[in-house]
Amino acid sequence: MQQFMTTLLGGLTLGAVYASFALALCLIWRSTRVVNFAQAPMAMVTTYVGLEVIEATGSYWLGFAVALAAGFVLGALVERLLVRHVEGAGDLNIVILTLGLFVALHGLAALVFGSDYRSFPAPFGLKGLHVGGHNVAITPFGVFTIVAVGIVLVLLVLLFRSTDVGLRMRAAAFSPEVARLLGVRVGAMLTLGWALAAVVGSLAGLLIAGGNLVFPQYMDSVVVYGFVAAVLGGLDSPVGSVVGGLILGLVLSFVSGYVAGDLVPVTALIVLVGVLLVRPGGLFSHVAERRV
Amino acid sequence: MAQPVSTKAAEPLFAARGVSVRFGGVQALSQVSLEVAPHEVLGVIGPNGAGKTTLFNVLCGFAVPDEGELAWEGRPLGRVRPSQLAGLGMARTLQGLGLFDRMTVLENVMVGADHHARAGFWTGLFGLGHRDEARLVERSRAVLARLGVEDYAERMPGGLPYGVRKKVALARALVSEPRLLLLDEPASGLSPHEMEELGGVVRDLTATTATLLVEHHMDLVMSVCDHVTVLDFGRVIASGTPAQVQDDPAVTAAYLGTPVADGEVS
Amino acid sequence: MSTLAVRSAALWRVPLLRHVVLGLVGLTVMLFVLGSLSPFRDAQLATMAYLAIAAGGLTVLTGFSGQLSLGHGAFLAVGAYTTAVLLEDGDPPFPLVGVMVAAVVVTVAVGAVVGIAAARLHGPYVAGATLALAVAVPSLARYLDGLGQEQGLHVRVPDVPTWFDDTVWMITGADVDPTSYVAYLGWTALVVTYVLLANLMRSRVGRTWRALSNDDVAAEIAGVRLGRARVLAFVVSTAAAGLAGSLMAMAVRVTSPSGFSVDLSVTLLSAIVLGGLGTLSGALIGSALLTFLPQAVTSWGTSAGLSDVRAAELAPVAYGLIMIAVVLLAPAGIVGSLRRVWWRRRGIA
Numbered sequence: 001m002q003q004f005m006t007t008l009l010g011g012l013t014l015g016a017v018y019a020s021f022a023l024a025l026c027l028i029w030r031s032t033r034v035v036n037f038a039q040a041p042m043a044m045v046t047t048y049v050g051l052e053v054i055e056a057t058g059s060y061w062l063g064f065a066v067a068l069a070a071g072f073v074l075g076a077l078v079e080r081l082l083v084r085h086v087e088g089a090g091d092l093n094i095v096i097l098t099l100g101l102f103v104a105l106h107g108l109a110a111l112v113f114g115s116d117y118r119s120f121p122a123p124f125g126l127k128g129l130h131v132g133g134h135n136v137a138i139t140p141f142g143v144f145t146i147v148a149v150g151i152v153l154v155l156l157v158l159l160f161r162s163t164d165v166g167l168r169m170r171a172a173a174f175s176p177e178v179a180r181l182l183g184v185r186v187g188a189m190l191t192l193g194w195a196l197a198a199v200v201g202s203l204a205g206l207l208i209a210g211g212n213l214v215f216p217q218y219m220d221s222v223v224v225y226g227f228v229a230a231v232l233g234g235l236d237s238p239v240g241s242v243v244g245g246l247i248l249g250l251v252l253s254f255v256s257g258y259v260a261g262d263l264v265p266v267t268a269l270i271v272l273v274g275v276l277l278v279r280p281g282g283l284f285s286h287v288a289e290r291r292v
Numbered sequence: 293m294a295q296p297v298s299t300k301a302a303e304p305l306f307a308a309r310g311v312s313v314r315f316g317g318v319q320a321l322s323q324v325s326l327e328v329a330p331h332e333v334l335g336v337i338g339p340n341g342a343g344k345t346t347l348f349n350v351l352c353g354f355a356v357p358d359e360g361e362l363a364w365e366g367r368p369l370g371r372v373r374p375s376q377l378a379g380l381g382m383a384r385t386l387q388g389l390g391l392f393d394r395m396t397v398l399e400n401v402m403v404g405a406d407h408h409a410r411a412g413f414w415t416g417l418f419g420l421g422h423r424d425e426a427r428l429v430e431r432s433r434a435v436l437a438r439l440g441v442e443d444y445a446e447r448m449p450g451g452l453p454y455g456v457r458k459k460v461a462l463a464r465a466l467v468s469e470p471r472l473l474l475l476d477e478p479a480s481g482l483s484p485h486e487m488e489e490l491g492g493v494v495r496d497l498t499a500t501t502a503t504l505l506v507e508h509h510m511d512l513v514m515s516v517c518d519h520v521t522v523l524d525f526g527r528v529i530a531s532g533t534p535a536q537v538q539d540d541p542a543v544t545a546a547y548l549g550t551p552v553a554d555g556e557v558s
Numbered sequence: 559m560s561t562l563a564v565r566s567a568a569l570w571r572v573p574l575l576r577h578v579v580l581g582l583v584g585l586t587v588m589l590f591v592l593g594s595l596s597p598f599r600d601a602q603l604a605t606m607a608y609l610a611i612a613a614g615g616l617t618v619l620t621g622f623s624g625q626l627s628l629g630h631g632a633f634l635a636v637g638a639y640t641t642a643v644l645l646e647d648g649d650p651p652f653p654l655v656g657v658m659v660a661a662v663v664v665t666v667a668v669g670a671v672v673g674i675a676a677a678r679l680h681g682p683y684v685a686g687a688t689l690a691l692a693v694a695v696p697s698l699a700r701y702l703d704g705l706g707q708e709q710g711l712h713v714r715v716p717d718v719p720t721w722f723d724d725t726v727w728m729i730t731g732a733d734v735d736p737t738s739y740v741a742y743l744g745w746t747a748l749v750v751t752y753v754l755l756a757n758l759m760r761s762r763v764g765r766t767w768r769a770l771s772n773d774d775v776a777a778e779i780a781g782v783r784l785g786r787a788r789v790l791a792f793v794v795s796t797a798a799a800g801l802a803g804s805l806m807a808m809a810v811r812v813t814s815p816s817g818f819s820v821d822l823s824v825t826l827l828s829a830i831v832l833g834g835l836g837t838l839s840g841a842l843i844g845s846a847l848l849t850f851l852p853q854a855v856t857s858w859g860t861s862a863g864l865s866d867v868r869a870a871e872l873a874p875v876a877y878g879l880i881m882i883a884v885v886l887l888a889p890a891g892i893v894g895s896l897r898r899v900w901w902r903r904r905g906i907a
Contacts, residue, residue: 016723023897029682035682060628069790072897079813081884082882085694085886086885086889092620092626092831092835092884093623093831093889094885095685095827095883096827096828096831096881096885097881097882097885097886099824099827099828099881099884100828100877100878100879100880100885101878101882102824102876102878102882102883103824103825103828103874103875103877103878104875104877104878104881104882105878106874107871107872107873107874107875107876107877108875108877110871111868111871111872111875115867115871130699182852219787220820221693223820224689224692224693224820226692227686227689227690228686230686231612231682231683231686231687235682235683252771261702262698262700262701263697263698263701264697265690265693265696265697266694266697266698267699268690268693268694269687269690269693269694272686272687272690273675273690275686276678276679276687277675277678278676278682280679280680280683281680281681281683334682343774352779366849371725374775374778374779375778375779375781375782375783375784376781377781378780378781379781382781383779386775386776386779389776390773390775390779391773391776392768392769392772392773392776392777393772394768394772395765395768395772397767399765399768400763402765403765403766403769403777403780403782404780404781406762406781406782407781409762412763413763413790415761415763416757416761416763417576417754417757417758417761418754418756418757418761419573419577419757419760419761420574421576421761422573423760424762425761425762434829448901464780465780468780468781496773507882513624
């Protein structure tokens with residue numbers, strides 16, 4: 001029973017992390033129809049920035065805030081300076097751009113921050129909780145992770161559904177020409193989309209780093225699983241990203257705990273392909289299958 | 293509702309019977325029937341929103357009707373896949389032309405001739421399809437010449453005038469030597485002179501190819517078609533020769549008083 | 559013009575002859591170049607050869623039929639491991655060429671399955687699935703018995719056949735050591751593969767691929783069977799990847815999961831874009847860049863005063879920046895951009 005609970009709660013925590021990363025990818029997809037493969041290294045860079053601030057000032061929360069702000073700025077810069085000039089030139093070119101960024105950022109981080117492993121502090125305890133005399137297999141930091149992701153999801157849904165800005169962002173993504181005619185500043189909305197996504201990505205980076213070691217490649221496995229989670233839930237759907245992340249986290253946690261750690265990627269692949277063959281646009285999508 | 297006028301004694305080449313399509317709560321098509329005889333030109337007209345596009349998509353397999361059936365040469369046609377059209381002897385054009393921008397005009401047409409090609413994968417791999425290629429090239433050039441655009445064969449479609457591009461798209465459909473040609477608003481964007489040319493081509497084709505066209509431009513329809521079917525709100529409201537349809541009060545009413553003059557914006 | 563010139567010009571028009579002639583020229587040049595270089599350079603050229611083969615296959619898949627695969631490294635892994643397993647116990651049960659063919663066959667089997675699944679998906683979803691594949695295959699290699707787990711399998715290159723050594727010595731006067739042997743193998747395989755791929759790209763099949771990547775709806779209406787064509791592209795590209803993986807196993811002398819990380823797939827993709835998407839010459843140029851640039855950048859770094867470790871990090875930065883620059887400034891890649899200039903001069907486009 002104990003192992004089951006550990007695996008379950010571990011899966012939820014892991015799932016929350018994948019969910020946050022998937023959310024970032026989903027945001028960018030919804031606002032600009034681009035999959036940002038550079039999301040992970042971007043988050044890695046902002047986490048490093050946060051780390052430098054924490055080490056300089058001793059305050060976790062200050063570093064946290066700075067990292068998120070850095071994410072916003074980085075996301076906006078990337079869209080403005082790079083992605084803006086490639087839009088419309090074909091999907092592949094944008095993918096290559098983000099892949100190039102992926103590679104370059106890794107190298108840059110190693111050059112600037114060094115490739116040694118550095119430890120990243122956590123604001124909450126990392127030992128299991130005691131609830132009513134029982135040992136619960138989740139840590140306070142784990143709870144924080146899940147809660148943080150939940151809050152972000154709610155905020156995002158509110159933003160898109162209930163605010164003016166959200167509406168404009170959606171219009172800019174789906175019909176830029178029409179939106180422009182209606183007075184929406186399409187360019188600004190796209191930049192905003194990337195900036196917000198980068199903030200969510202930064203959050204993911206911080207959540208993964210907490211209590212662990214940080215090095216330039218530390219986010220790489222999340223790239224894959226975050227992407228898989230986003231695709232699983234449907235690239236268009238924030239709810240899908242979260243559900244996809246949680247499902248993936250749980251499944252992978254159980255496979256890792258009960259079967260074998262090395263079978264985790266294969267499981268992810270099988271789950272992904274299985275879902276896509278039945279629903280080609282992901283779980284929460286409306287995309288019709290290609291007529292083949 | 294006018295009765296469909298049938299002057300065909302022989303089996304129609306292509307027929308739709310009782311086709312109905314519903315999208316959500318909207319009845320897009322309701323019990324639509326039409327027939328195309330071999331060697332004839334059938335026009336499908338109707339006001340905006342009458343269901344012409346939906347009908348067109350059903351006819352070439354892009355949409356599945358909720359009711360009704362299609363028949364080819366008297367035999368019922370099940371679910372048709374777009375890629376099977378050429379094999380059946382049908383070819384259609386797209387409203388957006390759908391030309392391949394990264395290939396030359398000649399290559400665009402050659403893709404349409406794919407159906408006639410003999411060379412397979414292994415032939416291609418070992419580079420042995422030379423003669424087959426030459427035949428395809430000849431066939432494609434011939435069709436381009438027939439439409440008067442053979443000089444553009446080596447050019448990319450991107451920089452060419454709209455009228456020329458339309459001809460290339462038509463050539464691509466024609467090169468498979470279809471028995472039935474389905475044209476989706478072929479006159480849109482054409483000058484009066486080009487429209488006349490198009491009409492001439494379609495009439496010349498009737499020796500080998502029947503045509504069904506969905507169109508807005510009355511001039512073209514009236515001068516080129518043997519029969520006309522009129523849709524309104526997803527129903528057939530008139531069917532007959534152009535003269536009959538023009539005089540039909542139901543048709544006039546559907547178009548709000550007068551048949552639309554040329555130059556209508558579609 | 560003389561009759562001979564006219565005849566030659568006409569023959570040159572025939573794609574197959576053109577490709578074969580170019581191939582033979584390439585083989586001859588290769589023979590002499592490899593013979594005159596040091597084993598170290600030959601090893602580098604061997605690397606370039608197998609990368610170019612994989613890149614050629616990827617060009618067909620992504621450049622021609624428009625399917626984005628982020629997981630080609632996985633197919634190289636399949637080819638490499640098959641080869642490693644067959645060469646494990648010393649001399650292979652059949653000639654080396656047979657081993658390479660076996661690697662191709664196994665990889666194609668996997669490729670066909672992946673291709674069938676991928677044909678049903680849209681762009682980014684194909685990317686996602688192939689990315690998951692790129693991670694899954696190496697870790698599967700870690701898990702299964704007999705594949706050497708984390709350390710992988712050692713690959714012992716078979717001895718150089720005497721007839722080969724003698725022939726090369728007669729032509730170029732050079733001796734063939736095992737490292738160079740792999741280079742010769744690699745480049746021969748490269749020339750053969752490229753001739754075949756070039757034939758395909760020029761053929762009706764190639765035209766079909768280009769059409770469906772341009773506008774799949776229009777292609778379907780024109781009679782193209784989309785699913786078939788897409789799967790075929792996958793199969794062809796994975797055949798090339800399997801061959802490349804086989805050569806890689808022999809060149810690197812070890813096949814381990816870490817050699818087939820996502821990085822490999824990403825760099826392959828970037829190589830074909832840099833060179834010029836959809837062209838074999840682009841794939842070749844991209845592979846050359848991939849092979850020689852990192853070292854050049856690193857030595858520049860050390861000479862500019864950086865430590866060894868830091869200088870090594872310069873290479874990915876340079877590479878990434880080049881990728882970004884190419885996409886922004888010359889999206890058609892090196893070859894593509896040159897082609898555009900050529901077309902504009904001739905008034906074609």
